[in-house]
Amino acid sequence: MNPFQPYSFFPLGDSALTIDFGNIISEDINKKVLRLFQHLKTIDDHSIIDLVPAYSSLTVYYDVASFQHPDKTAFELMADILEELFSKSSDIHEEESNYFEIPVCYSKKFALDIDYIAEQNQLSSEEIIHIHTSKTYKVYMLGFLPGFTYMGEVDHRISITRKTAPVKLFPGAVGIAGRQTGIYPLESPGGWQIIGRTPVKVFKKEDENPVLFHPGDEVKFYSITEDEFKNYQARRT
Amino acid sequence: MSLRITRQGVLDTIQDLGRFGHQYLGINCNGAMDKFSMQLANALLGKELNAPVIEIHFPSSQILFEREAVICIAGADFLPTINDRPIPLHHPVAVNKKTNLKFEKFQTGARCYISLFNELKLDKWMNSYSTNLKAGTGGFDGRGLMKNDVIAFTNGLNISKLLHEREFVVFPWKANDIVDTRNEIEFIIGSEWHWLSKDAQDLFQEQWFQITNEADRMGYQLAGQNLEAKNNDQLVSSAVCFGTVQLLPNGQLIILMADHQTAGGYPRIAHVISAYLPILAQKKPNDVIRFKMTSLEEAEKKLLNQKKYLQQLQIACKFRLEEFLHAHL
Numbered sequence: 001m002n003p004f005q006p007y008s009f010f011p012l013g014d015s016a017l018t019i020d021f022g023n024i025i026s027e028d029i030n031k032k033v034l035r036l037f038q039h040l041k042t043i044d045d046h047s048i049i050d051l052v053p054a055y056s057s058l059t060v061y062y063d064v065a066s067f068q069h070p071d072k073t074a075f076e077l078m079a080d081i082l083e084e085l086f087s088k089s090s091d092i093h094e095e096e097s098n099y100f101e102i103p104v105c106y107s108k109k110f111a112l113d114i115d116y117i118a119e120q121n122q123l124s125s126e127e128i129i130h131i132h133t134s135k136t137y138k139v140y141m142l143g144f145l146p147g148f149t150y151m152g153e154v155d156h157r158i159s160i161t162r163k164t165a166p167v168k169l170f171p172g173a174v175g176i177a178g179r180q181t182g183i184y185p186l187e188s189p190g191g192w193q194i195i196g197r198t199p200v201k202v203f204k205k206e207d208e209n210p211v212l213f214h215p216g217d218e219v220k221f222y223s224i225t226e227d228e229f230k231n232y233q234a235r236r237t
Numbered sequence: 238m239s240l241r242i243t244r245q246g247v248l249d250t251i252q253d254l255g256r257f258g259h260q261y262l263g264i265n266c267n268g269a270m271d272k273f274s275m276q277l278a279n280a281l282l283g284k285e286l287n288a289p290v291i292e293i294h295f296p297s298s299q300i301l302f303e304r305e306a307v308i309c310i311a312g313a314d315f316l317p318t319i320n321d322r323p324i325p326l327h328h329p330v331a332v333n334k335k336t337n338l339k340f341e342k343f344q345t346g347a348r349c350y351i352s353l354f355n356e357l358k359l360d361k362w363m364n365s366y367s368t369n370l371k372a373g374t375g376g377f378d379g380r381g382l383m384k385n386d387v388i389a390f391t392n393g394l395n396i397s398k399l400l401h402e403r404e405f406v407v408f409p410w411k412a413n414d415i416v417d418t419r420n421e422i423e424f425i426i427g428s429e430w431h432w433l434s435k436d437a438q439d440l441f442q443e444q445w446f447q448i449t450n451e452a453d454r455m456g457y458q459l460a461g462q463n464l465e466a467k468n469n470d471q472l473v474s475s476a477v478c479f480g481t482v483q484l485l486p487n488g489q490l491i492i493l494m495a496d497h498q499t500a501g502g503y504p505r506i507a508h509v510i511s512a513y514l515p516i517l518a519q520k521k522p523n524d525v526i527r528f529k530m531t532s533l534e535e536a537e538k539k540l541l542n543q544k545k546y547l548q549q550l551q552i553a554c555k556f557r558l559e560e561f562l563h564a565h566l
Contacts, residue, residue, distance in 0.1 A: 010428040011425065011508075011533055012427075012428070012476055012477075012478050012481070012505070012508065013425070013478045013479075013480050013481065013508035013509075013510070013511065014425060014508070014510050014511050014533060014536035014537055014540060015478070015511055015540070016476070016478055018428065018475065018476060020428070020475075023470070023472060023473050024473060025473055037261065049257045049258070050257040050258050050259075050260050050266075051260070051261060052260045052261060052476040052499055052500065053261055054473070054474055054475040054476055054500050055473045055474060055475070056473055056475070057473075057475045057476065059475070059476035061257060061260075061478075064511075064537050064540055064541060065541060065544055073533055073534050073537055074537055075533055075537075141261075141474065141500065142261060142262050142263035142499075143263050143474060143498060143499045143500035143501075144263060144498055144499075144500070145263055145371060145372075145498075146262060146263050146264045146265070146369070146371065146372045147262060147263055147264075148263045149263075150474065185263075186371065186372065188371070203372070205362070205372055205373065205374040205379070210262075210264075210363070211262040211263070211264070214261070214262070215261055
C-alpha cells in the first residue's frame, strides 16, 4: 500500500499511460496528481517525453523504442517504473505553487453574460462580482488552449452551465462554467459564461516562459474599473 | 538562398515531429499529420528524421526556387512538376535556380511533405518548428504560408555542375513506399470503451464510417449510425492524444488529429494505433473507413518496425548521398 492508492493505470493509445485517480474533481486528488507530476518532471528519464496533469489523472507520454523486452510491453514496463516510484513516495515532496492577485474589470462592456447569471441565479451583478472575488482559486489544470486554466471551485451561488454553442471571445475574458472559472488567453471561440476581462496577459508567446499560471498555482481576483483597465493596458505597452 | 511562395495554397505549414514537454501548460503538440511520409522525405535526403518540412494540402502553394536546392517530396501524390515537367515522389531531386514547383492534380492522399537538404531558416518555439496556428507561433511566423513569403535556406551542396543548366536532376535512389490507401484502420480500446453497450461496441467495428467535411488538422468528424453509451456519466477532463476516438453526446464520433487539444472531456472509446495514423492522415472528406481491433502489443510492434525502417533508410541514404556527390561534383 502506498499513499497514492487507489489509482489505476490505463494505456492512452500505444505511446502514453494514464494514472487515473478516479473520475472526480477533488482538491485532495488533484494534489496527488500535482505532487507526482512535479516529481516526475525532475526525473531525468529519457524515455519520458511529456507529462499531462489533469483534474484527477496524470498522463505520461513515453518513447516506446526506449523499452525493449521479450515478453513485456513498453506500457507494462512504464507501469513497473511508476509502481516502483510510488513505493518510494517519501522522496516525493509537497507540490510547489505561486500565488497571484489578478485584476478583472467586471464592467458590462466585458461582462457579456453577467446579466444572464444574475437572472438565472437570482443575484445582482454586484453580488456576483463580490462572490467571485472573495475566494482564492486553485489552478487544477491547463488545457483547451495554450495557457487556458481550469480553476476551482467557484461558490455554488455563481455556478452556471456553459453555453450550448461557443461564441467568439476576446483575450483575457474571464468566465465561469459549472464550478470552474478561467481566463481565455487568446482570441478564441468559447462556451464559458463571461463575467469580465483581465488586462493581464496570461499567455505571451514571445516570452521564454510563455504561460503565467502553472498547475497548482493559486489565484485571487480583484475588481478594477474601466479606467484602471485602460491604464493597466497602457502601462504594459 | 531562398524559396518564394508565388501562389498561396489552402493550408501549407511548417511541421516536424511535434512539440512535446509543454502540454501541462495547455501547449498542444502539433506536428506533421502523416509522420511516416514526413520522416520518409527527410530519410531519403539522409537528413535528421525530425527536421522541419513543409506540409502541403491541395490546392497547394506554388514555390519558386530562387537558388539551387535538393528536395524530396513524399506522401500524397498531387502530381508535382518543376517548370511544368513532372518530378517523381519519394526521390531526391536537385532543382535549379529560378525553377517553379507546382502541384497539378489531386490524385491520391491528402497531404504531402517537402523536405530540403538545405537547412530552412525557421522559427523554433518551445523546442519545435511545428506551426501552432492557434497561438500563432512556430514554423513560419506561426501561420500558413502566404504569397510572397520567402523562406531562406543555407547553401547545402554545390550542385551547379551536376545540374549543368538542366532544370532538375532526379537522384538514382528512391523509396518504394506509396501512400497506403487501406481503409481498415487498426485501433486499441480506450479507457471508456466499456461505456459503450455490447451492441455499440459491435457496431463500432462492423459499420463503415464516412469522413465528413469537418476534417482538418484538429480532428475528423465521422458520419455513421449513432453509438449509444450505457449511461450518461460525465467524464472529468483528462488527457487525449493523436488518434483518440471520442464519443460525442449525440452518438457520433470524432478522431483527434495532430492539432488536438491536450485534454478533453468526452469518452475515449478507442485510439487509432500510431502506425496507422499516417494512413488516416491521408484520408479526406467522403473517404470511408472501418475500425479493426488489435492489441497494444501489436500496436507497439508495428510502431517500432516503422521506426526501424525509417532509421535504416536514413542511414543508407546518407551514405548514398555522400557517394553520389563524390562521384558527380
